[in-house]
Amino acid sequence: MAAVVEASATTRIELSVLVRAAAAIDQSGPGEPTWRDRLRDAIEELVRAGIIDAPKSRGHWDGRTQPALPRWVRRRPTTSQAAPARPARAWHHRLHWVPRLDAERRLSPAEFKLLDAVDRWLPQAEKALVVPLRERSWQLLGDDKALEALRPGRLFGPGRLTLDLLRCRVTWPPVQELRLGAGRWLIVENWSTYESLCAVARETGFDGRIIFGSGNQVGTRIAALAETAEAPSAPVAYFGDIDAGGIRAARLAVTTAANVGWPAVRPARQLYELALASPQRLTEKPASAEAVAWARSWFGDELGQRIGQCLESGSTIRQEAVGLELLMTHLPVLGV
Secondary structure, three states: OHHHHHHOOOOEEEHHHHHHHHHHHOOOHHHOOOHHHHHHHHHHHHHHOOOEEOOOOHHHEEOOOOOOEEOEEEEOOOOOOOOOOOOOOOOOHHHOOHHHHHHHOOOOHHHHHHHHHHHHHHHHHHHOOOEEHHHHHHHHHOOOOHHHHHOOOOOEOOOOEOOOOOOEEOOOOOOOEEEOOOOOEEEEOOHHHHHHHHHHHHHHOOOOEEEEOOHHHHHHHHHHHHHHOOOOOOOEEEEOOEOHHHHHHHHHHHHHHHHOOOOOEEEOHHHHHHHHOOOOOEEOOOOOHHHHHHHHHHHOHHHHHHHHHHHHHOEEEOHHHOOHHHHHOOHHHHHO
């Protein structure tokens, strides 16, 4: 994150830039309930180190999910003496802009390493296949995640480095979804329930999109959609298991959506109500107190209290309790 701040062409750096930088290094981050806390800690560390300033007004903080994060930070001006100019060198003609950029604001070691590697690789670029971004990153830098970390910075953009120039593309696992219109989006944790909801959606004229969340892989599904598709225009509904794992996946969906700039992810209340009406329960290990508190806050009111009680006692309800036969007798539930 510090390297991206240093490399930024502007003094103001948006939260999404910091999030991509952090996620490029900490791949387990978005999949963990403590991810947002660790991101907040890292930002506070940069503030204490005198690298950035965070906005003071609450209006410039994103508090949709806790802990709140600044929507942007500002790089502090440096008072250190300018480093000596680099020796003149002849760059590949596609990198003609590098000397001017370095003169305006000295390239960081990570930036220079990338540009040097690209300079040496470009003569063979015309014969290169278009490969996944991480493969090109490994080839150029010996680090499969380095390009992801540098991509939000000043080296990339029109007239500078682009994915086309580097002959690579961003890749994500395929997203299984049913598109029936421009209406509400619904993310479903498990495959069986996804299939049943899709069947009901076709029967009822549901005008929206149903997305298979794939459990704890929901973060990659949302990230993939954010990279390749238009953003939802309204809050996104989520339906999953009522147990510790289901709440963990829901939290991941909420956090990832906030990080990519989507509208809020909210519980599909009618579907959760149907699940709670199921007489069949499993008894498993209770969820942590912290997870229970989050669930009660996310669901809110009486529904949050009832689901919180299930989580506290280990009373588990899989979303398969809301099966096709039940759904066909409660068709309005797709209003989520």
